[in-house]
Amino acid sequence: MLSSDALAQIDTEIAKYPAEQKQSAVMAALRIAQTEKGWLSTETIEFVADYLGMPAIAVYEVATFYNMYDLKPVGRHKVTVCTNLPCRLQGADRVAEHLQAKLGIGFGETTADGRYTLVEGECMGACGDGPLCLHNNHKMHTHLTPESVDKLLDELK
Amino acid sequence: MPHIEIDGKTIEVAPGATLMDAANQAGIFIPHFCYHKKLSIAANCRMCLVEVEKAPKPLPACATPVTEGMKVRTHSAKAVAAQKGVMELLLINHPLDCPICDQGGECQLQDLAVGYGASASRYAEPKRVVREKDLGPLIATDMTRCIHCSRCVRFSQEIAGRMELGMVHRGEHTEVMPFLEQQMHSELSGNVIDLCPVGALTSKPFRYSARTWELSRRKSISPHDGLGANLQLHTKDNRVYRVVPQENEAINECWLADRDRYAYEALNSEERLTRPMVRDGDKWIEVDWQKALNQAAGALRVLRDTHGGNALAALASPHQTLEELHLLQKLMRGLGSGRIEHRLGQADFSGDAKRQGVTWLGMPIAELNQLQRVLLIGATLRKEQPLIAQRLRQAVKFGAQLNVLHAADDDLYCRVANKLIVKPSAWVNALAQVAKALQEAGASLPAELAGQLNDITVSDSARAIAASLNTGERKALLLGAVAQNHPAAAQLHQLVAAIAAACGAKLGFLSPAANSVGAQLVGVQSGPVALDAKGYLLLGVEPELDAHNGPELLKALQAAECVVALTAFKGRVMDYADVVLPIAPFSETAGSFVNMEGRLQSFHAAVTPQGEARPAWKVLRVLGNLFNLAGFEQNSAEEVRQEALPQGEAGIAARLDNAIHGVALALQPPGAGIERLGEVPIYQLDPLVRRAPALQQTQDARDAACAWASGALIQRLNLIDGEHVRVRQAGAEAVLRLCRDDRLPDDVLRVAAAHPLTAGLAGRFGAISVEAV
Ligand code: SF4
Ligand code: FES
Ligand code: FES
Numbered sequence: 001m002l003s004s005d006a007l008a009q010i011d012t013e014i015a016k017y018p019a020e021q022k023q024s025a026v027m028a029a030l031r032i033a034q035t036e037k038g039w040l041s042t043e044t045i046e047f048v049a050d051y052l053g054m055p056a057i058a059v060y061e062v063a064t065f066y067n068m069y070d071l072k073p074v075g076r077h078k079v080t081v082c083t084n085l086p087c088r089l090q091g092a093d094r095v096a097e098h099l100q101a102k103l104g105i106g107f108g109e110t111t112a113d114g115r116y117t118l119v120e121g122e123c124m125g126a127c128g129d130g131p132l133c134l135h136n137n138h139k140m141h142t143h144l145t146p147e148s149v150d151k152l153l154d155e156l157k
Numbered sequence: 158m159p160h161i162e163i164d165g166k167t168i169e170v171a172p173g174a175t176l177m178d179a180a181n182q183a184g185i186f187i188p189h190f191c192y193h194k195k196l197s198i199a200a201n202c203r204m205c206l207v208e209v210e211k212a213p214k215p216l217p218a219c220a221t222p223v224t225e226g227m228k229v230r231t232h233s234a235k236a237v238a239a240q241k242g243v244m245e246l247l248l249i250n251h252p253l254d255c256p257i258c259d260q261g262g263e264c265q266l267q268d269l270a271v272g273y274g275a276s277a278s279r280y281a282e283p284k285r286v287v288r289e290k291d292l293g294p295l296i297a298t299d300m301t302r303c304i305h306c307s308r309c310v311r312f313s314q315e316i317a318g319r320m321e322l323g324m325v326h327r328g329e330h331t332e333v334m335p336f337l338e339q340q341m342h343s344e345l346s347g348n349v350i351d352l353c354p355v356g357a358l359t360s361k362p363f364r365y366s367a368r369t370w371e372l373s374r375r376k377s378i379s380p381h382d383g384l385g386a387n388l389q390l391h392t393k394d395n396r397v398y399r400v401v402p403q404e405n406e407a408i409n410e411c412w413l414a415d416r417d418r419y420a421y422e423a424l425n426s427e428e429r430l431t432r433p434m435v436r437d438g439d440k441w442i443e444v445d446w447q448k449a450l451n452q453a454a455g456a457l458r459v460l461r462d463t464h465g466g467n468a469l470a471a472l473a474s475p476h477q478t479l480e481e482l483h484l485l486q487k488l489m490r491g492l493g494s495g496r497i498e499h500r501l502g503q504a505d506f507s508g509d510a511k512r513q514g515v516t517w518l519g520m521p522i523a524e525l526n527q528l529q530r531v532l533l534i535g536a537t538l539r540k541e542q543p544l545i546a547q548r549l550r551q552a553v554k555f556g557a558q559l560n561v562l563h564a565a566d567d568d569l570y571c572r573v574a575n576k577l578i579v580k581p582s583a584w585v586n587a588l589a590q591v592a593k594a595l596q597e598a599g600a601s602l603p604a605e606l607a608g609q610l611n612d613i614t615v616s617d618s619a620r621a622i623a624a625s626l627n628t629g630e631r632k633a634l635l636l637g638a639v640a641q642n643h644p645a646a647a648q649l650h651q652l653v654a655a656i657a658a659a660c661g662a663k664l665g666f667l668s669p670a671a672n673s674v675g676a677q678l679v680g681v682q683s684g685p686v687a688l689d690a691k692g693y694l695l696l697g698v699e700p701e702l703d704a705h706n707g708p709e710l711l712k713a714l715q716a717a718e719c720v721v722a723l724t725a726f727k728g729r730v731m732d733y734a735d736v737v738l739p740i741a742p743f744s745e746t747a748g749s750f751v752n753m754e755g756r757l758q759s760f761h762a763a764v765t766p767q768g769e770a771r772p773a774w775k776v777l778r779v780l781g782n783l784f785n786l787a788g789f790e791q792n793s794a795e796e797v798r799q800e801a802l803p804q805g806e807a808g809i810a811a812r813l814d815n816a817i818h819g820v821a822l823a824l825q826p827p828g829a830g831i832e833r834l835g836e837v838p839i840y841q842l843d844p845l846v847r848r849a850p851a852l853q854q855t856q857d858a859r860d861a862a863c864a865w866a867s868g869a870l871i872q873r874l875n876l877i878d879g880e881h882v883r884v885r886q887a888g889a890e891a892v893l894r895l896c897r898d899d900r901l902p903d904d905v906l907r908v909a910a911a912h913p914l915t916a917g918l919a920g921r922f923g924a925i926s927v928e929a930v
Contacts, residue, residue: 042337055314057323057336064326 001047006036010051022052026062030069031137039070067122068137075110077156080121080134087123087130091145095131096120098146102153116156161227176207176218176229187231188240188269190247190354191306192219195411196315199307202247204269206239207231215239237273244273249280250329251355252301259297260356262369266304287332293340294854295347295415297364303357305331309349316412317343318550318570333357342856344543344839347418351401351411362422362851363399367391375763376403378750379417380476380743381842383668384408384522384544385752386417390744390763397421397744397764407523408752414543415855416839416846421744423848428726430739431768441731446738446769450776453736454783456719457492460692466493470687474697475499475670476843477773478748479757480794482672483679483801484777485696491786496687499676501703501710502638502669502837502910504920506684507820508647514814515677518753519665520633528552529629530662532560532591532622534653535584536637538569540839540857542667546570558629560622562587563639564834565907566900575621580905581834581922583827585645588652590615592659594623600659606651609822623660632662638669639836642705644922651820664815668753670843675751678809679801688713695722696773697740699844701729702911706919708889723773726844739770742845746772747794755809759798828924831870833886834901835910835921842911862914864893864927865907871897876929884908886918886925895927 002010013028029048034040040063042056049056063069070078081096096107099118103111107120126132129142133149141152158169163176163183170179175198180187190202200220207218210228215236218229230236248270255261287300305324310333313321321341325332335341341349349358372391379386386409391399400421402413409417433449434441444452460468471489473482486497500506525548538546550571553559558574566578577587593610596602602610626632634657640649657664668674676682686704687693693714704710714720714733722734725742740746745766749759766772774797781789791797802808838861840852852858864884871878878897883890884906891914901907910921918925 055320055323055336057320057325060336061323061325 001044002033002036006032007051014052023054023058026052026054026059027066030059030063034069034137039073067119073110075114075117077115078117078119078136080119080137082121082124082130082132082134084123084127086127087132090130092131095133095144095146095149098149102150116153159223159225159227161223161225161229163229164231170223174223176209176216176221176223176227177205179223179229180218180231185231187218188273189219190265190269190304191308193308193311193352196308196311196352199311202304202306203243204240204247206236206243208233208236208239241273241275244270245275245279247304248274248278250285250301251304252284254299254302258299258302258356259359259364260302260353264356265354285329290334291338291340292335292358293342293346293856294851295361295419296341296350297359297361299357299359300332300334301357302355303333304355305333306354307333308352308354309333309358312349312352313341313343316348316547316550317345318547319343319568321346322349340856344415344539344857345412345547347415348402348412360399360418362419367393367398372398375761377744377760377763378671378758379409379413380671380750381416381420381846382414382542383518383670383673383753384542385671385750385756385758386413386544387758388413388417390421392764395764397424407521408756409544412544412547415852416543416842419851420846420849422850422852423726423845424742424744426726426848428728428848429767429770430724430727430737431770433739433769434737436735441737446771449736449738450779450783453719453721453738454780456735457692457694457721458784460718461492461494464691467496468691469494469694470496470690470692471498471681471694471696472501472686472698472700473497473499473676473681473695474703474843475673475676476845477672477697478743478746478794479672479675479679479751479801480748480797481696481773481777482676482681483797484774484781484789484791485694486679486681487788488777488781488784488786489694491781491788492784495683496690497681497683498686499673499681501686501698501700502642502705502921503646504642504644504705504922505646508650508817509682509684511647511651511820512814512817514816515674515755515809515812516666516815517668517674517755517813518635519663519815520754522548522752522754524631525549525633526551526555528631528633529557530560530626530632530660531557532562532626532634532656532662534562534588534634534636534649535581535640535643536563536635536667537565537567537639537836538637538667539567540836541638541669543839545667558625560625562622564832564902564905565898568900574625575618577616577618577622578900578902580827580832580902581639581643582832584640584643585648585652585822586613586824586827587616587619588649588656589613589822589824590619591623591626592652592656594620595627595656595659598623598627600627602655602659605819606655606822609824613824626656626660626662632657632660633665634662635665635667637667639834641666641669642921644920645823647817647820648822650815650817651822654815654817666753666815669837671750671752674753674755674809674813675749678751678812686710691717692719693717693721695720695724695730695734697724697844699728699730699847701916702841702847702913705910705921707916708919723776724844725770726848728844738776739768740773740776741766741770745770746774748772748774749794749798751809755806755813757802757806757809759794830924831904831906831926833918833920833922833925834905834907835915835918836907837911838909841909860896861909861912862893863896865896865898865901866905866927867899867901867903868897869899869903870901870906871895873903874927876927881930882927883930884918884925884927886923887920889917889919891915891918892930
């Protein structure tokens with residue numbers, strides 16, 4: 001199901017906790033699984049549950065609680081734009097509108113070519129650098145303007 | 158011990174207690190939803206907010222530990238304002254469908270809304286709607302009503318032992334649901350209905366059939382397993398509408414197994430026998446009691462007079478009351494017959510001569526939770542004794558080591574320390590290994606046994622079990638129903654007794670039926686089931702299902718000259734009986750059961766008997782009169798009980814004894830080939846559960862209709878998982894669906910006993926073969 005590389009990463013996370021508390025590694029394991037698979041299918045969730053000796057429903061609870069876990073397939077590039085107040089005050093809605101117009105999709109949607117997914121995000125604790133977005137959950141791009149967004153999109157093949 | 162002041166009262170509470178505990182101790186009610194005394198603390202409903210001096214904000218009483226000198230106000234303006242605020246939030250998304258909600262009238266939210274809710278809502282936006290979940294045939298859902306207290310989720314994790322529900326998504330989108338639309342399969346699932354403080358989870362069979370305030374509550378005792386769970390039968394218009402637990406901390410706590418909760422449906426079954434009937438050739442004729450009784454007595458008298466008393470035999474169900482069983486044996490002995498048996502499922506009676514006492518649990522039920530070491534022998538625990546399994550699960554949670562000897566490695570939903578999973582014919586040997594391992598570790602075994610163990614080779618698992626039993630305190634070895642019905646039951650008993658003595662453990666029998674202990678106390682046991690009687694008197698049994706070897710007994714009944722059946726139901730009995738007498742099930746008669754810990758529990762009739770059915774004790778009394786026997790003048794069930802057990806519970810305790818001596822071991826190597834594991838399925842235990850429609854739709858009931866084998870065995874035999882196969886045993890055969898269970902050893906075929914589909918097979922254990930159809 002998961003590559004040996006991913007399993008090795010999960011094992012590293014498990015090793016951080018006492019042996020009988022493997023489930024403590026659940027968030028890390030889901031993150032690693034999602035990075036490899038692109039999203040978390042119920043099969044992936046069940047696999048992670050078995051791997052950690054947890055009931056599948058308990059892992060599903062975690063996966064549905066945090067919105068950086070994707071329970072549906074997403075595009076190659078998932079762009080999460082913060083639309084909370086501090087970012088908005090700095091022009092986040094202009095950035096968001098520009099992105100939507102340019103890609104022809106709304107929040108929560110994926111372009112037909114499977115290249116981009118747009119997500120409406122909540123405060124990422126970096127308000128001073130807004131407007132900002134997160135690319136594929138891992139890389140943050142700050143001080144966005146419509147122009148810098150265009151450049152970013154071009155870079156994301 | 159800290160002292161606190163709560164609503165002006167100063168009390169001393171146990172260290173570590175919460176404010177909720179303190180309030181309960183002081184008799185003060187704090188409104189709550191998520192708090193439940195048997196579950197872990199979630200503190201997620203916030204209904205229990207109280208004011209604590211020096212704390213800036215109200216604190217949740219259920220999750221706040223008491224500290225010395227705390228001053229708590231549970232009903233101050235600040236506390237009530239907080240509670241009202243929480244209530245307003247809870248009601249925002251709660252539908253106003255109380256008039257069509259089954260929970261109405263017994264709903265915690267409804268009750269507390271009366272005290273803390275506003276009369277109008279400030280919330281004008283649309284309320285959220287949550288899709289229903291299909292949790293199976295027992296539980297109806299209205300998930301829009303859920304207030305996310307998580308009691309049901311915690312119950313499934315902590316008490317039922319398997320997390321079948323979870324709290325998915327978050328915030329306003331939170332939903333309680335199973336993973337991937339699965340249903341709830343726990344044998345304790347119905348308890349979530351009682352736990353759910355609102356009408357989100359309600360009883361499916363009971364749905365829309367009555368309002369709670371129309372129902373009368375009558376206390377009773379479960380007639381199913383040997384636990385003797387305390388029940389309330391809720392009745393209206395002389396009909397039982399539902400069953401809920403009656404709390405008894407020493408027995409069922411506040412829980413009920415689904416079997417106890419839903420079997421009531423059978424009380425109103427179409428199959429109820431409501432008129433006495435006599436056979437006329439191939440036809441059945443309804444007659445009055447007088448005629449039926451005369452005919453029954455007449456036929457039995459002729460047989461007795463021509464062939465002697467022992468030409469008559471009685472077979473009784475251990476699910477019948479003590480009073481009925483007592484009068485039955487009195488009648489039979491009065492007629493000169495000593496053949497009265499309740500252990501129809503048993504194969505080996507050789508232990509009877511080697512022991513004196515009445516077999517029982519060996520300890521109070523409540524002590525199970527305190528055990529540190531347990532060895533379960535031949536117990537399909539979750540299905541035989543769902544609530545005993547729950548108690549042992551709690552013991553394991555507190556560090557007990559649970560060891561298992563069985564032919565199936567079923568998940569007990571708790572950690573198992575060591576296990577020996579071997580086919581039934583290897584059990585004697587397996588126990589001998591454990592005994593020998595103890596001996597090697599320095600324990601002393603009875604001399605008669607020690608000499609017989611020389612040729613035994615001890616396996617690692619047996620040694621691990623012995624090591625586990627050799628440490629710790631408070632130990633018990635428990636014999637389940639499978640062990641009790643095993644072809645070498647006496648040897649198993651003997652070995653377990655020796656092991657128990659060697660490691661200082663208690664020896665217990667998990668009594669399979671509500672009155673297994675009672676039946677022994679009144680002497681309804683005489684050894685192997687009579688197969689050559691000319692006349693049979695049946696009390697509450699379905700011999701073709703209850704018997705260890707159904708076909709054999711069926712043949713005997715068909716060959717008999719007269720069969721008189723006292724039964725609450727029509728059924729196969731109509732094929733071979735000559736007179737059928739309709740008797741009242743437990744809900745329609747007064748009576749008593751003696752549970753596995755030797756507790757005598759009496760109950761009254763909750764409703765009057767259906768049709769012309771009569772309490773069996775009255776029927777037996779009249780039969781006694783018709784035979785002119787002395788001592789059949791009792792006027793009430795109490796009088797019969799008084800006669801049966803003159804010293805009551807004190808007299809019972811003196812006779813409980815699991816000791817056994819002098820059973821010779823036959824330590825042959827286990828046979829080659831595939832063996833049957835024939836258990837009584839959870840929903841085939843007695844005539845009532847067999848006719849409970851909702852229980853018969855559960856996964857457990859469906860599973861019992863299949864033959865189970867490991868993947869390796871299926872492959873070896875070139876069979877296909879999911880297809881129908883023919884199983885053959887001792888010349889008889891049955892066609893069943895083959896299912897895969899890798900928790901079975903590769904030489905075991907699990908084929909349920911006491912099941913209509915397998916009733917043609919002879920014997921619950923022994924060699925069996927399986928082939929494609
Ligand atoms: S279904 Fe009932 S018990 Fe379960 S969380 Fe909702 S309100 Fe609580
Ligand atoms: S509001 Fe956008 S990062 Fe905080
Ligand atoms: S009862 Fe205390 S928070 Fe729910």
